[in-house]
Amino acid sequence: MSPTRPLHLAAEIGGPPRYDAGSHVALARLAEGGALDYVTLNDSFARPGPDALAVLARVAPATTRIGLVPTVTTTHTEPFHVSSAVATLDWVSKGRAGWQADVSSTEAEARLFGRRPAAPAAALWREAGEAADAGARLWDSWEDDAEIRDAATGRFIDRDKLHYVDFEGSTFSVRGPAIVPRPPQGRPVTVIDGTSGPAREPAARHADVVHVRATSPEHAASLADDLRRRAAAHGRDPDSLRVLVALTVDLGDAETAPEPGLESGPQLAGRGTYFRGGPVDLAELVIQWHRGGAVDGFHLTPITPERDLERIVNGTVALLQHRSLFRTFYPGGTLREHLGLGRPANRYALADTSGDRS
Amino acid sequence: MKQMHLAAHFPGVNSTTVWTDPRSRSQIDFTSFEHLARTAERGKFDFFFLAEGLRLREHNGRIHDLDVVGRPESLTLLNALAAVTDRLGLAATVNATFNEPYELARRLATLDHLSAGRAAWNVVTSSDAFTGENFRRGGYLDRADRYTRAAEFVATARELWDSWTPDGASRPFAHSGRHFEISGEFGVPRSPQGHPVVIQAGDSDEGREFAASAADVIFTRHGTLEAGRTFYADVKARLEKYGRRPADLKIMPGVTVVVGDTDADAQEKAAEIRRQQVSPQNAVLALEQVWGRDLSSYDPDGPLPDVDPDPGSDLVQGRVRVADPLAVAAKWRALSEAKGLSIRQTVIESTARQSFIGSPATVAAELETFVDTEAADGFILVPHLTPGGLDDFVDRVVPLLQEHGAFRSEYAGSTLRSHLGLAEPVWKG
Numbered sequence: 001m002s003p004t005r006p007l008h009l010a011a012e013i014g015g016p017p018r019y020d021a022g023s024h025v026a027l028a029r030l031a032e033g034g035a036l037d038y039v040t041l042n043d044s045f046a047r048p049g050p051d052a053l054a055v056l057a058r059v060a061p062a063t064t065r066i067g068l069v070p071t072v073t074t075t076h077t078e079p080f081h082v083s084s085a086v087a088t089l090d091w092v093s094k095g096r097a098g099w100q101a102d103v104s105s106t107e108a109e110a111r112l113f114g115r116r117p118a119a120p121a122a123a124l125w126r127e128a129g130e131a132a133d134a135g136a137r138l139w140d141s142w143e144d145d146a147e148i149r150d151a152a153t154g155r156f157i158d159r160d161k162l163h164y165v166d167f168e169g170s171t172f173s174v175r176g177p178a179i180v181p182r183p184p185q186g187r188p189v190t191v192i193d194g195t196s197g198p199a200r201e202p203a204a205r206h207a208d209v210v211h212v213r214a215t216s217p218e219h220a221a222s223l224a225d226d227l228r229r230r231a232a233a234h235g236r237d238p239d240s241l242r243v244l245v246a247l248t249v250d251l252g253d254a255e256t257a258p259e260p261g262l263e264s265g266p267q268l269a270g271r272g273t274y275f276r277g278g279p280v281d282l283a284e285l286v287i288q289w290h291r292g293g294a295v296d297g298f299h300l301t302p303i304t305p306e307r308d309l310e311r312i313v314n315g316t317v318a319l320l321q322h323r324s325l326f327r328t329f330y331p332g333g334t335l336r337e338h339l340g341l342g343r344p345a346n347r348y349a350l351a352d353t354s355g356d357r358s
Numbered sequence: 359m360k361q362m363h364l365a366a367h368f369p370g371v372n373s374t375t376v377w378t379d380p381r382s383r384s385q386i387d388f389t390s391f392e393h394l395a396r397t398a399e400r401g402k403f404d405f406f407f408l409a410e411g412l413r414l415r416e417h418n419g420r421i422h423d424l425d426v427v428g429r430p431e432s433l434t435l436l437n438a439l440a441a442v443t444d445r446l447g448l449a450a451t452v453n454a455t456f457n458e459p460y461e462l463a464r465r466l467a468t469l470d471h472l473s474a475g476r477a478a479w480n481v482v483t484s485s486d487a488f489t490g491e492n493f494r495r496g497g498y499l500d501r502a503d504r505y506t507r508a509a510e511f512v513a514t515a516r517e518l519w520d521s522w523t524p525d526g527a528s529r530p531f532a533h534s535g536r537h538f539e540i541s542g543e544f545g546v547p548r549s550p551q552g553h554p555v556v557i558q559a560g561d562s563d564e565g566r567e568f569a570a571s572a573a574d575v576i577f578t579r580h581g582t583l584e585a586g587r588t589f590y591a592d593v594k595a596r597l598e599k600y601g602r603r604p605a606d607l608k609i610m611p612g613v614t615v616v617v618g619d620t621d622a623d624a625q626e627k628a629a630e631i632r633r634q635q636v637s638p639q640n641a642v643l644a645l646e647q648v649w650g651r652d653l654s655s656y657d658p659d660g661p662l663p664d665v666d667p668d669p670g671s672d673l674v675q676g677r678v679r680v681a682d683p684l685a686v687a688a689k690w691r692a693l694s695e696a697k698g699l700s701i702r703q704t705v706i707e708s709t710a711r712q713s714f715i716g717s718p719a720t721v722a723a724e725l726e727t728f729v730d731t732e733a734a735d736g737f738i739l740v741p742h743l744t745p746g747g748l749d750d751f752v753d754r755v756v757p758l759l760q761e762h763g764a765f766r767s768e769y770a771g772s773t774l775r776s777h778l779g780l781a782e783p784v785w786k787g
Binding site for chain 2: 062175
């Protein structure tokens, strides 16, 4: 049976902290060579490493097609700045930006800012959902045709097409409009790891792509079903949600026989499910899991990016392409196009046509 | 001859920037930034400068629509520019009121790493509740607190940048002050410049003192040669009490330049640019900014209003207020009456911001005079056109400056500190 949904593949390019531009550019280009949907770059105030969004902004002009998805945290940051930075990443990459929303839950992170104590995950994820909501409204706060450059009346913009968002969250409020004009994708892609309980609801409500950590195809299917049901309950089209299985991969033993137990599926380890074996075995696993149509693809975190990403692209991806299960080139230019997601209509422009403009 | 420093300001969201010109291009597409940055690098400029916006300007309760609106987030844009330039310094304006030291120090150190030592931070402060409506913090700092917060912010950032030893070991930090109480470990090793270059903008007494104590560059307004020399002497004299030498702080006024084939040709071009900058609508708006009143019924080609300004007005939001509106109004009236000028003509004459107008030889000579007579260490050029506004200067004036030995012909070093002739910051372990 052929897959019911196109396969989507993404890879994490972080690892031990690197602070130079060149190594990140090389990894992103490698992933782009495999026509992957996007690369992610993890980030946290809790451990050493550069600002991930900055790194991917540096990578943007050195790549042409691949999506760029840094982790951006919402606990100790300003939602207005986050929205502006992600919108700017979308401008400098010409429509290839996303962001993976995450929270800062430790006391150690709270002390770096000294503004508020650590809070329970439920409260932090509620706030993360609100930051995603406020950010998306700010991206919509300029209609696409707001810039008119009308010399006759001296007006650069039609200010009726700029909108206050007046967002009131549980811990912050934002007046708007955005300082950055609406980004090329309309709204850059929002990614959330929806495995944990507190993250599931904001993921179903605000994410375009949800990563899930699952131990079996059945487990992944049940997580995906749950997310799609919740999305539908929020009035979203469940098919506009992409669910990717998050897998940590170790292809270090590529030349040896597959690990015993591979056929029973990957082993659970740490933050993600853990796969150890060769690139061909990984391709078989991707095919097996994707075949049922429950999940849209995989987000792969190589144990050692410099070694494993090359094996993923030239081994696993090449095989999937050979079997016509994965694209060999990018038909589109934006991350939304890679993911098969439409450019979202502007909520404020829609309000105009229905006549209930305030 | 004394060497000058040059920087390029991306055209701003005010009436200096002409968007009605057919050559004007996008204020937000990356290609516009790339064009200007590459032009500046071709001209061997010290750095490229981005201003910041945190709330769209408003006039009379509505979003201001007569000037360019919308811009990127500075640090993200500069990281992308680091990919298409090799030597050019990259300066971001970032507000000290609506950010926190840990995150901003980390972002600046990241830019310095990714650009191999080309990062600069223009420290600005803000206190208004209007801007604060976009932030958790809100707006509640009074004027004095703005500077104490900014000073403590910069000092804290330097503590974080110094928390890694030069050979790459991280050590815990702890800062306890009036505005910040933070501790932990900084996530980024010491960056190529040690500390990114710190720029301070503003001419007030507090601003000058802050610059003398903590900044590497001061971005000032351009005045006459005489005013420039007074400012220069004043600021340089403040350095000694902080144990700093005059060369440790570069004074760089923001200036506009109009280059023509001849001086007369340049004057004609300058007059045309002024007409483009002050559209009939912008003339009435400039008048309203002084008067603090709705004057939309006045004819821009007619006489000035008889009514007096309203000094307590909050007509204008998100923009620096006119300091003494009654005095400015009196001056404008006198000018209008003496020369028989309309509203638009009065605004064109009164708000002239063009600093250097002339043939390439004239402009080069005047710039050199400013530097030789200690009115400036260099200039931040503010072009009126995106993205081609720097082309004439780089193609026609820079070669003359180079010929005269007043400006570098090649970059000697790779970091912004080396372009500016600034010492490595002393590591305070």
